[in-house]
Amino acid sequence: MMWRNYVTVGLRALTKNKVYAFINIFGLSLGIAACLLILTYVRYEFSYDSWMADTDDVYQLQDWYKATARGDEEMKLQVTSYASGQALKKDFPQIEKMVWLNTQGMTILHNGQAITPTQGAVADGNLFDILKIPFVKGDPHHALDDPNAVVLNESEAKKLFGDQNPLGQTITLSFSKVKQDYRVTGVFKDLPKNTHLNISLVARFEPSQLFDARNLASWNNQNGPIYVRFKPGTDVKAIEAQFPAWEKRNIPDEPGAGPFRNPGEYQDWHLVNVRDIHLGEAQRAALNPNGGDKRTILTFVVVALMILAMACINFTNLATARASQRAREVALRKVLGATRGQLIAQFLGESVLVSGIATLIALALAELALPALNAFLDASMEIHYFGADGILLPVIGLALLVGLAGGLYPAFYLSRFQPARVLKANKSAADAEGSGRLRNLLVVGQFAVSIGLIICTAIVYGQTIYERTMDAGYKREGLMQVYALGAPDAERVAKTLQEEVRKIPGVTAVGRTTIAVNPGNNSMTDVRRPGQVNPINLGIYGIDPGVVPALGMRIIAGRNVSETIAMDDAWTPQPPEIEAEKALVARGVNYVLSESATKRLGFPTPQSAIGKPISVGFTIPEAGGQVPGTVVGVVSDVRYRSVRQPIQPIVYYYQRQGYNQLLVRFEGDPKTVRDRVEAIWRRMVPDVPFASRFVTDIIQTLYRPDERRAQLFGMFAILAVVIGCMGLFGLAAFTAERRTKEIGIRKVLGARTLDIVRLLVWQFSRPVLIANLVAWPVAWWLMRDWLNGFDERIALTPLPFVVAAAVALAIAVGTVTTHAVRIARTSPVKALRYE
């Protein structure tokens, strides 16, 4: 009976003031919906690869490079050397199965057509015994037993065979220097989006067919991920603890003198459970470059909780502000015998009721927003209500928690009223000074969050724009990269192809290269100057003379590489032949350095490096490992990789063949040029599918995660501002009501509408201005930290801070002005009769 009374009074109190109800419920709904979506996203991020069965004992062997004095940068790889896998298998009998995987740019030849699979890979064993990816056809346990077995995902199978049964069908695979027939032995389900894997085709292959023995024995050639299934119950931590001793036992010194001769000195190995790869520390050389970042996720969680807190603050604020209207009810209930406990229960119950309604609306909002969020994040999140990952119970918990958190202060505050005073005064005792101060403090808190988020959004956006437009050492516009030039069919005609492409109208330069923008490979080697004991680690790549004009690099000193100077040509047959390698060492090679490489090698100026001897770790150990040579040119630095990584200092060399990409510099319509290049490619290399990308597109993809983050921050900022403004709007309404009498007096004394509006607007602008003092240092500190993660970054100027302050103030003023005008216009007669 009592409860019915409470609910009735609660609902009526709510509906009595519609603005109050709307702000309270809808504001809270927004907060809860944002919180729900973010928590769904967080759970999704943690769900990566947990859809695979039986993953407790499945690990990836990862190779982490340490930063060293000779110039190695820290690099945590999801791949490792073939040798490390073999050594692991040899020393740890706890290993049940191990498979080495290697992704390849592949071409499928079938029925006279050349098709590029989404992502082809080769494996040296039955991958599906370790990674239990569901099969549609075939036996996962024996699918890759045969040396010429290939397994496709459903999409590839459909693409190749339509409705025919793919099992037993034969296809030809062409990759690297291999062209071989394969029999389809299985079809696996298309992988869901929440996986670190990116494979649509897996072919059985012996590593020795792809890499020579030296390469496979090297601990410095990280040529693919290695997956291990341990025997059930294996203590993997204990195995990792033995790694230092295992490294000592197994890793041989590399040829040459000086420190860092043993790869164990600058590399560490780690076993990472397959479910933890996505959010793991190592994110480089990932199969799927969508790696998560725990820090970002944590940031989102914090922001989500802040937004929820803001909505709760509105709740508390409006409830105490409204207290004056409930004071008489409280007094009457007390006179009629209600205890303080009962009143607290009543008010807490009311706020739980409100948060319950808000939660229902929030669920609807979350469901409505989820498809858009999925599209935005390229994710496949779902909201389940029941079951192990059902959100129903957590959501009920959240509603209770929010109701209690938001209702606690008002409940204690309202129940404290002394009936005699309230009833006698015929007005509220609610306008205690303390509550006004608390409300202001909470508004300060809300706007501090809003302003902070606006600042972060501005800076993150600024940085993403900078990333896409900064001087990267080459011209982004009018540059196309053509891939697969290293495929045997293409390599044979590469030079002619280059000359044909050069003849296309609008094409101004064409270069063959082993490095291009956003390279998938990273090739590094030791470089020494005579007498230098400690080698310097530099990137090493081959370019032909066309690359410098194609990229738009500047020659700072000396000259470009040349096709006509014999000493420039560093080509030797592949796989390496000992005599040819020795001849190269005896003859020497001319090198071109990047500007930063000259600094690293200790040359005072680029000019001073010209004509100086260096030796480069550029050949097999049997031939001595080092190829001596002369610096003939210095070119400007090029930022091939993300702005998050430092610019790589590079030693360039020329070789007459052995390139894998073509750089095409052009003017005019990109599509026309691409179509022409494609036509030439199709004519000259019909068996290798044409693959090309414009550098502007590559850059956009490269920085998409940063841009997405900026957009997310922007959304959060908007949400925070909306919720903050809703609160301010409500508060303005109540304050205006509370100050009706005062405003009436002021008007009688001659105040114009404008004077009153100014008075009210100032009252609400003050906390917003104070909020800056809180938001600015926090945002400055966070953003400085974030920007430090970039090798090149925008300066942290006062501009975004001032703009954020101005935006917040403008929005706040806009929000309260309507109220202020309305209140200021009411006749003072009404206001003064109020009492």
Added chain:
Amino acid sequence: MLRMRNLSRVYRTDTVQTTALDAIDLDIVDGEFVAIMGPSGCGKSTLLNMIGMLDSPSSGSYLFGEQEVAGLGESQLADVRKANIGFIFQSFNLVDELSVRDNIELALLYHKVAPAERTRRVDAVMDRVGIAHRARHRPSQLSGGQQQRVAVARALVAEPRLILADEPTGNLDTQHGEEVMRMLQQLNTEGSTIVMVTHSPAHADYASRVVNMLDGRILQERRRAA
């Protein structure tokens, strides 16, 4: 000072139409002390609000000095009001958050008076009504009589031509009520024009003219023998 002709004020809601003032003719000359009397709901306060330009007539003419104010907009009315009229209310209507001094000064804030001049005038008017010793107190710390003295001071500080008092003694005990009435009489003697609404015949006796109202009309006017 003012002349009302055929002045009416009608309040309309969806269903009811109430005539608060019905074709009022009223003249008030400089230096008069007019008391308006009548039962509750007869239109006294409406008439006072009309005189004070806090409310606008539905029809009729209202000349304040030489100026017709019946059709003026809100901010023009505010200008005429603040230049000419001071108010004293039954419930004092002081701002709780402000001190006595600040409450009085409030009336000058909207008059573009220089700060030094403001201080001088507030000090002078506080002395005049005998509240100077309470300058720093808040209204809630004062007795009813003291609060009304502050309200009177506030009405006087802008040096208005006309003071309107809406039952200025209604919330006061007899002693404090008499005190306030003597103060108003003194002001009138010094030249202020006063219009006062009151229920008390005794207090009406302080006025030079008494206007009796009933149902929105002026029933009779009676001048006190000089």
